[in-house]
Amino acid sequence: DTAVSQTPKYLVTQMGNDKSIKCEQNLGHDTMYWYKQDSKKFLKIMFSYNNKELIINETVPNRFSPKSPDKAHLNLHINSLELGDSAVYFCASSQPRSGANVLTFGAGSRLTVL
Amino acid sequence: QQQVKQSPQSLIVQKGGISIINCAYENTAFDYFPWYQQFPGKGPALLIAIRPDVSEKKEGRFTISFNKSAKQFSLHIMDSQPGDSATYFCAAYQGGSEKLVFGKGTKLTVNP
Numbered sequence: 087d088t089a090v091s092q093t094p095k096y097l098v099t100q101m102g103n104d105k106s107i108k109c110e111q112n113l114g115h116d117t118m119y120w121y122k123q124d125s126k127k128f129l130k131i132m133f134s135y136n137n138k139e140l141i142i143n144e145t146v147p148n149r150f151s152p153k154s155p156d157k158a159h160l161n162l163h164i165n166s167l168e169l170g171d172s173a174v175y176f177c178a179s180s181q182p183r184s185g186a187n188v189l190t191f192g193a194g195s196r197l198t199v200l
Numbered sequence: 201q202q203q204v205k206q207s208p209q210s211l212i213v214q215k216g217g218i219s220i221i222n223c224a225y226e227n228t229a230f231d232y233f234p235w236y237q238q239f240p241g242k243g244p245a246l247l248i249a250i251r252p253d254v255s256e257k258k259e260g261r262f263t264i265s266f267n268k269s270a271k272q273f274s275l276h277i278m279d280s281q282p283g284d285s286a287t288y289f290c291a292a293y294q295g296g297s298e299k300l301v302f303g304k305g306t307k308l309t310v311n312p
Contacts, residue, residue: 090243126304127304127305128302128305129302129305130302131301134298134299142298178243182295182298185231185232186232186251187232187298188234188246189236189300190245191245192243193241194241194243
């Protein structure tokens, strides 16, 4: 009965490879997000989708491509991985409303690029 | 451009003491200010939140104090416990933007 689940939990790969992270939420939320948390714990928003439509696209290299097949799923594909991509990637979902936006986060996917 | 500034970066408190984490913001359009708690190996989870029309909100040992004129808000943890040891993030949200902006986090350690 996990609310936001992401797979895999750990990814170890070589530079130049391509990898994907999958996320699913069963909360019925309309909005989903990808956040990147670096080694200093800083949480930076990358993308957000509302009901399958891209609404936030921060300054992220175009090697990162999100895809939302439906409003319960948001995947992240990364091409040509670089050392600097090593981080923990968090998926989150929410149902924003006037005066509040409560995000529910997944447990994270730790990506290590060697 | 860091929209929410958080301090201190790390904090060590003795059991039973008071932990205080401070945040400041510039954008007066922010209308929702949550605090998230993150334990090692877990995702952040909502701890407590406040809207700018309220100066204080208390939930158990956790209190948010909000100063709208100074554009500052803080988290107070009373009677801090070792189980409170975690990283705490303040955040700010502007209605309609769908974007929750986080501070850089404070690692709290509560010694027994």
